[in-house]
Amino acid sequence: MTEGNFTDYVKIKVASGKGGQGSAHLRREKYVAKGGPDGGDGGRGGHIIVKGNKNLWTLYHFKFKKHFQAGHGEHGGKQTSTGADGQDVFIEVPLGTQVKNPETDEVFFEITEDGEEKIVATGGKGGLGNWHFKSSTNQTPRYAQPGLPGEETELLLELKLLADVGLVGFPNAGKSTLLSVITSAKPKIADYEFTTLKPNLGIVEYRDYRTFVMADIPGIIEGASEGKGLGHYFLRHIERNSTLLFLIPADTKDIYKEYEVLLNELQKYNPELLDKERLVAISKADMLDEELKKEMKQELDQQFTNVEYLFISSIAQQGIQPLKDKLWEMLNKGEEKV
Structure with missing residues (x-):
């Protein structure tokens, strides 16, 4: 899906370099009549390497460059000189990127750490020079090996956002407004459904300069798990959030029923999502x-028995600090207090 500067799904073509040809050079010096073979090996072709970069949040940089070609290995030289290896090409991706087969959707691997490297196309091996083939019966071989060809393939890059907290709710629940208040993110905000067409990330500043990451996932609708609306494109981003924050407007006719509908969509998409920490x-x-508010609490206390809830107002800045406190507590549950 591509929207503005956000891209989380892209197909690319990669080609590693071919190996350099081995040399069939024969040694020739002024006072050495028959120097014999001294042809060097060809250099290795360049690899195509996918590398994690924690400073990237999107695959947008692939929008205008989708073909990658590594350098070819240089040919071997005289005096058993090995040719230079072809230049490797590094494809930098944000953390949480899966590299998949575009035909079968098979996941080859996933990049989750900064600086993590995986070779996706191996450079061709350089050919052997003629000195390798010298023997007692063939003292002057006049041939060498050619280099091996590189690899060409298509890859599918798919990003699943790595955030601490994922915002879950129907369109127009106030997720973008909350994100703009609680973080320095500047999402598009308007009073109509599907204002958010792309996930937005924001850094929440907590006490003592501590921070955590919150993601505003585009609104879920009933049937999202079957692909209705923008559903399945965005539900995958929720898989990476360690805590889910359900946002339900106070003017909803039945708050608990809306919460159950949201839970049901998540369960149908991936039952493991229900194992995550949840807050309403x-x-x-x-x-x-x-x-x-007192009347609503009496009813909600009986309904929300397995999950905590709290009242907030992004516009009036009500309940924002208690919300941060609770989320921080949930994210750091089990850690030793310093």
């Missing part, structure tokens, strides 16, 4: 007076 934030709480 009831947004737009500035529309409620204290008496109405």
Whole structure:
């Protein structure tokens, strides 16, 4: 999916370099009548290498460059001189990128660490020079090996965002507004469905200069797990979030029912998503007076027995710090307190 500067799905073609040809050179010096073979080996062709880069958040840089060719190995020289290896080409990708077979959708590997490298197309081996073939019965071989060809292949790059907290909710639930308030991200915000057509990432600044990453995933609709709307394109991003924050507007007719619908969509897409830590934030709480909020709490306490909930208002800045505190506690559960 591509929208603006966000790209999370791209097909590329790669070709490694071919190996250099071995040399069939015969040694010739002024006072050496028959120097014999001294042809060197050809250099290795360049590899195509996928490398993780923690400073990248999107595959947008592949929008205008989708073909990658590594350098060819140089031919061997005289005096058993080996040709130079072809130049390797590094393809940098954000963490959370899967490299797949575009035909079968098979996952070859996944890049999850900064600086992690995987060779996707191996350079051709350089040919042997003629000195390798010298023997007692063939003292002057006048032949050498050619270099081996490189590899050509198509790859599918698919990004699954690596964020600590993923925002889950129906369109127009206030996810983008919350992200803009709680982080320095500047998502597109408007009062209509599917304003967000791409995942947005933001860094949440917590106490004592500590931070965590929050992702605003485009709104889920019923049937998203079957691909309705923008569904399955974005549900995969939720797989990488360690904590899920469900955002439900306070003016929803049935808050708990909406939560169950969202849970159902996640379960149908991937049942393992229900094993993640969950928190419910009831947004737009500035529309409620204290008496109405008290009545809602009595009902919600009976419904939300297995998950915590809290009231927030992004516009009025209500409940934002308690929300940060709770998310930080959930993200660092089990760690020793310093």
